[in-house]
Amino acid sequence: MASRAPVLVATSISKSFGPVPIVSDFSLSVRPGEAVALTGRNGAGKSTILRMLIGAVRPDEGRVEFDGQRLTETSAEVRRGMASVIDDLDFFPDLSVVEHLDLLARAHGVADPEPLVDAVLAEVELVAQSGQLPGTLSSGQRRRLALATAFVRPRRLLVLDEPEQRLDVEGVAWLAARLQAERKEGLAVVFASHDPYLVREVATREVHLGGGTGGPSAETEETIA
């Protein structure tokens, strides 16, 4: 597994907001079958790193590569291979829950999306809400729908920002099992989390940010599995 080429490589990326450095000289390489958990206190830079990894934020310094190519957020190849769920996911106000998932699956060329969409809907426990418009969903249900968008489409890398947010205990347990299964099937996963259970169950490597004295995003890395 270790011999496989990395899916995602970040080399010495840095980001400051005004005079405040948020991330300094951060590097990361993720191979298929690996799950990297970014942990650390609020403000340690986890979300900023994830945003740079998916191209939503441009690093001030350094480089991010997806499949050996410099990452551009608007590239169709990147969008095809990378599924991300961060806090900027929006929904069409006039399409129902199931229609969102159906649209995504079809857009990604899934030939017969109905069984897949039904299965994912059942997994995220949104079957009863399948006809609801997103504006009427609770925050937890919206979170489940956001996660479902990542599972109805082909993907090689999954990037999640605190996916356990607003999920109940059973929801976190389901998510941990699902991400574990994804990893075992060869998917690369990068996620930020505050939930030790999720990190323990899913991650093969934990990068703890802000743990050292080296300033913002000084990280300590621990291989879990």
Next chain:
Amino acid sequence: MAKSSRRRARRIDQAPEVAPEPGRPPEPVTDPYEPYVGREWTFAPEPVEGGRASEAALQGLVRQWRRGRATRTLWQVLSDAYIAVLSVVMIGAMATNVVIGSQAKAAACDTAACLNGRMLVPWGMYFALAALAVSLARLVGPVLASSAEGFWLLMAPIGRSPFLATRLWSVIAIAFGASAITMAAIVGVAGEPPAVVAAWTVAAAFSVAGLVAWAAVEQSFERVTALRVVQGVLATCATAVFLLMVAVAGGWISLSPPAALSLVPYGFAVLGLVLLVASSVMARRRLEEFRSARLTSGGSLVAGLQGSMFGLDFGLMRDIVVDRRAIARGHVRPARGRWSGVWALVWRDAQRLARFPQPLLGVAAAALTPYACEAVGLGMLTPWLAAVALMLALVPTLGALRVLSRTKGLARTLPFTTGTIRTALFVIPGVLAFLWALIVAPAFAGVVGGVGRDVAQASMAAVACGAAGLLGAVRWQTAKPVDFGVPMMATAAGALPPTLVLNLVRGFDVATLIVAPVLLNVDPIWSLALAVVVALFLRSGLNTDELTEQAKEQREQLDAERAKRGN
């Protein structure tokens, strides 16, 4: 200063001095509130009746707090905003000038067809204003309260009537004033004599205010069905009148209205007055019955709209209204998707239009615009007015483009470039714009009078206007909101972000640019060429970050090459 404020100020003044004696180190203060222990703090409003505050006292307290926090007087605000005041005066003067000019032009409208067509303008406006008023009243309440008022005042053990009565009278007064001004301006521009303008103005003011008061009654019962029906009937009447106006002005139908018809506005005024009085009395009596949730939902909607209005973010205003409508609907019967790849997006766009077909009415109404403009003799302005009408009608059909443009999250889940996504989302509105162009081409050929063009020129002018409307709507939906993080521009009205003013004209800028050759009587082919350039520009999305990234990468490659050669 109010009596209670003076009393509080005195109490604070009486606080013991804690300054250390010279030469002695200050003692550490363990509890900053210690000097005030045992002191009486009275914030209760006056008068308090039997331990229960009255509504007037609470409102007085809120008013006092607000005044106490004001940093400038109204006069100071007006002095600082003198440019805005001057602008309003200037715009008022220009509007008056336009009315006078239009009346002079309208005097040339002396054929029976033209005069009869023009006579129908106030009728159409009357029904349109009434329909709009019912629609807005239904959307916001019409009686509303802010979330803070809902939590702090409406939940308090006080009577709601006195508090809500001000709101009720305010909203009725606004409806009265706004409808009167709009009606007077439109009928004035149409060139009607002052007596007719006055009659229709009074009719519109009383009728619209009456409908809003009636909407308040319905709000107290939490009923919407009757409002919906009335809104539909009024909108249908407005459309029918405008169609009739075009047909009459175009000479397809001859109309010989009886003299008694001129008395109808007075009848409308009387009916409106009766409705206004009866509904106002009933609404005032039922103010205690309003549920706070029903009041605050309208309040939060208006607060959201106000917030976006301050940033001149009309896209956000529309988003708020669209989200609210979707939430009100709540549930839909899921429809099966079709096709795959980018066509799945096109199919869903078509399905969305079938599910919410109201925008089609707007497009149909926009198709009447060039006919109506040509019929009433606004020939030169017709292309621009037609393009703007289509632009406004197409904005709701580009909802998916708006969602995919306002945040990148959803676009990131789709395996296409920004250009591909935008192209797919142009398809359905583009088809509508093309159909619109086919329908309006005869108007540009002069079938209802006005500027006559040959078939080829008229067709091209229609297509150019259709493209202008479509691309104006795309620009309107995809424009970025005002960035308050950029360096501000110093103006007499204070610091303003440079894009704030541009936001006012977004969409209109593109539409005007494209139809400019048609307006200037230049060959419409130039409009089409401009449309192609603008379409390419809008399709790309012009991602500055991406361009910077590409430039940076090229620079790095160049540096690497140089380093290789150096070695």
